[in-house]
Amino acid sequence: MPNGNDDLKALIRTISDFPRPGVQFRDISTLLLDAAGFAAAIERIAFRIEEKPDFVAAIEARGFVVGAALAQRLGVGLLLIRKDGKLPGATIAEDYLLEYGADRLTMHIDACAPGARVELVDDLIATGGTAEAATRLVRRAGAIVLGASFVIDLPGLGGAERLREQGFPVRSLIAFEGG
Template identity: 45%
Template structure:
């Protein structure tokens, strides 16, 4: 099944000149979503890790689904002000400015091994922010998994240069 064909491109969103890769059309397609999750399950069912962490918001969808399939716990990495208990925070760079990510202070323990998931990798700013939070808690990110990579923005190159492992299901040329 060609799941790439199920990803919609929205021109000029959120800014002029940007070609936004929208996975909601992939998520809407039952067979496409099933195939996406099958591919992730195939990749991770024999890998050693303790938890799956997902970055708000689309990383929650695929991360929680995979956690359920693999019998793992799920850890949400959220935007500022969304978590109810004590948190740690990090400000990170976006393609269009800065934002803040948070994780519960008690979400992970030293030595925990985490698979981190999100829908898309662009410049790597959000990924670096989430990795920093996980590492501040003493845990290790074993791999960062995404559905879509935008190679022209060099997120994978930046993450790999810092020693991080990345897995992508597909890539799209252009911004």
């Protein structure tokens, strides 16, 4: 529905030149401060998910907030995907490239059983590197990625399209042009 989420878009703050000059940072913390807006965002994301997953896989850190609320709403478990060195116990890891270097995501090796159905969630999709690494982790565990959901898409950076090329639906509530 075109313009159907303008109420939520109005709750998102833009911070210019963060984390570096020229970047327009889309900050969901102002959406999270608005109880009705946050609840509406979770409800609208849940409504767009066609097949109920077994788990919501949330990417650190703002994705944890969205993912936890969505998992509770859907009545499913929450799978945490974290930066390297943050999870105790046995983990699997995936490296991915950043604009100025590389990073690594991890998840517990026993977080989900082979064949589990997973919805990937984060606050924002930009270039897609982090979400692609999370997808590789989930698939390495033998799980099936049903789809990926985001509050915000920056379509000009191509991340959502990169994920769609992997064969699953990618949904977002709000799009902001530019970086």
